[in-house]
Amino acid sequence: MSEQAFSFETAGGIDDVLAPVRRAAETVTTQLPFVTSMTRRVLGHVERNSLDVADDALVAPAEVFTSADRFAADRQMMRRTPHVVAWGGEIAEPGDYTTKDVMGTPVLLLRGKDGAPKAFVNVCAHRGAQVAAGCGQATRFTCPYHAWSYDLDGKLASLPGRRMFDGVDLGGLRLRPLPAAEQAGLIVVGLDPSVSVAGFLDDAEEDLSGFGFDRYAHAVSRDVALRADWKLAVDVNFEGYHFPFLHKDTLAPIVSNNSVFDVFGRHCRWAFPFRNIDELRDVPEQDWPERFSGSVVYGIFPSCVLVESPVSTLMLRVYPGDRPGTCVVHMVGGALHPMNDDNDRLLAQAGFDGATAVLCDEDFPAAEACQRGAENGLENIIIGRSEPLVQHLHRGWDAAIARTGER
Numbered sequence: 150m151s152e153q154a155f156s157f158e159t160a161g162g163i164d165d166v167l168a169p170v171r172r173a174a175e176t177v178t179t180q181l182p183f184v185t186s187m188t189r190r191v192l193g194h195v196e197r198n199s200l201d202v203a204d205d206a207l208v209a210p211a212e213v214f215t216s217a218d219r220f221a222a223d224r225q226m227m228r229r230t231p232h233v234v235a236w237g238g239e240i241a242e243p244g245d246y247t248t249k250d251v252m253g254t255p256v257l258l259l260r261g262k263d264g265a266p267k268a269f270v271n272v273c274a275h276r277g278a279q280v281a282a283g284c285g286q287a288t289r290f291t292c293p294y295h296a297w298s299y300d301l302d303g304k305l306a307s308l309p310g311r312r313m314f315d316g317v318d319l320g321g322l323r324l325r326p327l328p329a330a331e332q333a334g335l336i337v338v339g340l341d342p343s344v345s346v347a348g349f350l351d352d353a354e355e356d357l358s359g360f361g362f363d364r365y366a367h368a369v370s371r372d373v374a375l376r377a378d379w380k381l382a383v384d385v386n387f388e389g390y391h392f393p394f395l396h397k398d399t400l401a402p403i404v405s406n407n408s409v410f411d412v413f414g415r416h417c418r419w420a421f422p423f424r425n426i427d428e429l430r431d432v433p434e435q436d437w438p439e440r441f442s443g444s445v446v447y448g449i450f451p452s453c454v455l456v457e458s459p460v461s462t463l464m465l466r467v468y469p470g471d472r473p474g475t476c477v478v479h480m481v482g483g484a485l486h487p488m489n490d491d492n493d494r495l496l497a498q499a500g501f502d503g504a505t506a507v508l509c510d511e512d513f514p515a516a517e518a519c520q521r522g523a524e525n526g527l528e529n530i531i532i533g534r535s536e537p538l539v540q541h542l543h544r545g546w547d548a549a550i551a552r553t554g555e556r
């Protein structure tokens with residue numbers, strides 16, 4: 150976890166910060182196929198001061214955030230579904246590895262010699278310590294406790310004092326493999342060998358492929374533990390109804406809620422514009438910028454949030470905590486791989502700090518406030534027509550729990 154402080158004073162001013170951001174955006178040459186039509190739709194909404202909405206409002210019992218049964222059902226459902234946990238560029242080359250906490254399970258991700266991503270439970274076969282930490286390049290993973298050593302296929306390759314284990318069958322010992330795949334440059338893993346990761350991104354795969362996630366590296370990260378159900382921490386990312394109120398002095402002066410949404414099976418995407426998108430009205434479409442002039446936010450089922458804007462690339466992974474009404478949010482800021490100098494690092498830090506400050510100072514405290522409400526007599530939550538993706542997310546989670554229960 151990095152907590153390096155950043156200020157525009159140390160960076161030399163906002164223009165200095167934004168110049169390399171713009172350069173970096175220009176180096177992403179992949180065409181995003183949806184940007185022109187998305188911009189058209191948003192400009193229509195700006196003109197009419199409207200947004201994409203749901204047909205009806207949705208009322209749901211507030212106990213979805215408080216009940217112990219629901220918490221257990223959420224955890225069970227989430228253990229049986231794949232999770233996007235990293236950008237492919239975090240393990241760009243054979244031998245690159247990184248480590249992730251996924252719902253409390255320590256996971257080792259690496260790029261095999263064949264170029265395919267691999268995932269293992271990061272648990273030593275000797276007594277269970279984690280054999281790898283952080284990220285880097287390796288040909289072997291040596292457990293820090295008693296130096297048992299594993300190769301890139303997860304097989305136990307050597308151990309000190311082998312004769313002291315006479316009578317124990319060491320031959321088959323290895324790190325436990327987990328299902329892993331790379332789709333649209335994103336690393337998908339399953340926490341159980343029975344989880345199928347094939348085709349997980351569904352129709353969203355093509356849409357996501359243009360971002361070049363296979364070239365994004367981990368630049369900066371921060372974990373926060375919240376006194377709120379994990380679903381509340383996801384919900385805050387998927388509606389702009391609250392922008393003029395909760396983000397009155399931060400986001401609202403810069404962005405508007407003239408938003409559009411699209412659904413890709415269980416996954417979804419919404420986008421809201423910078424206020425100055427209106428200037429494109431007088432620009433011929435072929436001269437519009439390649440990146441959407443605003444934020445594009447993907448909800449990757451069940452709880453991964455990808456936030457894309459011209460100034461930052463952010464991945465949030467939200468998981469239930471150790472008891473109902475708690476959760477953990479892993480936030481990672483990405484940068485185009487490789488980062489060459491301090492300027493690149495500063496740039497990634499600036500984008501990350503800006504995006505996560507609003508989340509941590511405004512959105513997550515609101516989620517915790519709602520949790521207190523749910524635990525203190527709130528009967529129902531009401532999800533309005535202007536919060537269509539919050540409805541979509543809750544329906545998707547409910548349906549997945551119903552399916553899990555049938556198995």
Ligand code: FES
Binds near residue numbers: 292295
């Ligand atoms: S726990 Fe890993 S070598 Fe002992």
Ligand SMILES: [Fe+2]
Binds near residue numbers: 385386391395396512
């Ligand atoms: Fe917000």
